[in-house]
Amino acid sequence: MSIYLDHAATTPMSSSALEAMTAQLAKIGNPSSLHAHGRSARKDLEEARDRIARAVGCLSREIIFMGSGTEADNTAIKGLFWKGRSSGRNIVVISAIEHHAVLDPARWLEEHEGAELLVLSVSRNGVVDLAELAELLSHRGDEVAVISVMSANNETGVIQPIREIVEMAKPYGIPVHSDAVQFFTKAPLSFSDLALTALTLSGHKIGGPLGIGVFVLQAGLDIPALLHGGGQERDIRSGTFNAPAIVAFAVAVEESMNNFDERNARVQKLRNYFSTAIVATVPGSYINGGEADRIPGIVSVTFPGTESDTLLLLLDAQGISCSTGSACSAGVQRPSHVLLAMGHDDQSARSTLRFSLGASTTQEDIDRALDILPSVIEGARLANLR
């Protein structure tokens, strides 16, 4: 029996999205071509754009299709920085818990483009420090080119105060980007209501396909592109449209919106049951960010006296898939920067696992995982003592 508890890394495509993608793959025509085949593909694509825009609370023309969440994050950080620099703003502000898709382009700008990078701390519960941001803005608000803070963290699920950050940035005219890759479809989101400048989404985290990201950028705003070519998508993202992935993404989005309340309530209930039972049955274990608002499916648990790499393999041998942190940096022997920012030392950060539940997770999956987990932890602790 295999139990998949790594939905935050990637979640299975919904069957309706898969069907839509397969049908679209069989259609001929480049959506940019002017003949009937092209126009038909374009119509499908524009309908998908409208449907996604409705779910995100933005205008259709604010949606820019890309190849991944990583690409959208890079475009946001670099594009908004370059735009700001042209009017004398040189500071990039991010939080200490950003995904590498934000963290690394920000560091790259610091190393290669002369940007000043300022990183906001988080509380022990993993929530960004607004007092620190207020202090920073009061002194240097006019120098800030972009602020980027994620909507929810991929390792802990902790939700960040994006509305407050946008409010704080407004008097200084600072654009705010938020990576909502984990947040979208897990909690209510409206781009226009939040008054964000830019937003990142990704297909494979919500039941859509891999290889599709959405970059939402305020209408009328023009930023430098990373890719140059055919001029698609406001000249910000050249490249032939991936119509099958775009259409399938729209189907997954609509499906997620249609069962939003029921699915999120069910996943959250299962997650809470799972985490309560872990803490009750595994001595010394604790939940990271457990007191903060979190999206429903993610739980980060520290098991003192263990090594998460070993735990991962032991659980894998029992058919349970989970993660030691962000899957995108898994395999690299570094303690999670997210947990370190939350006050962990190297050792406790290395003793932490992320379990993430999704739409297809069942009570049986969780009960079976709970049957296996305590003995695996005990075994790992004993092995660690030897």
Ligand SMILES: Cc1ncc(COP(=O)(O)O)c(C=O)c1O
């Ligand atoms: C918060 C967050 N941002 C960005 C990404 C990268 O998205 P993609 O896999 O579409 O490049 C991920 C993927 O793990 C993520 O969790």
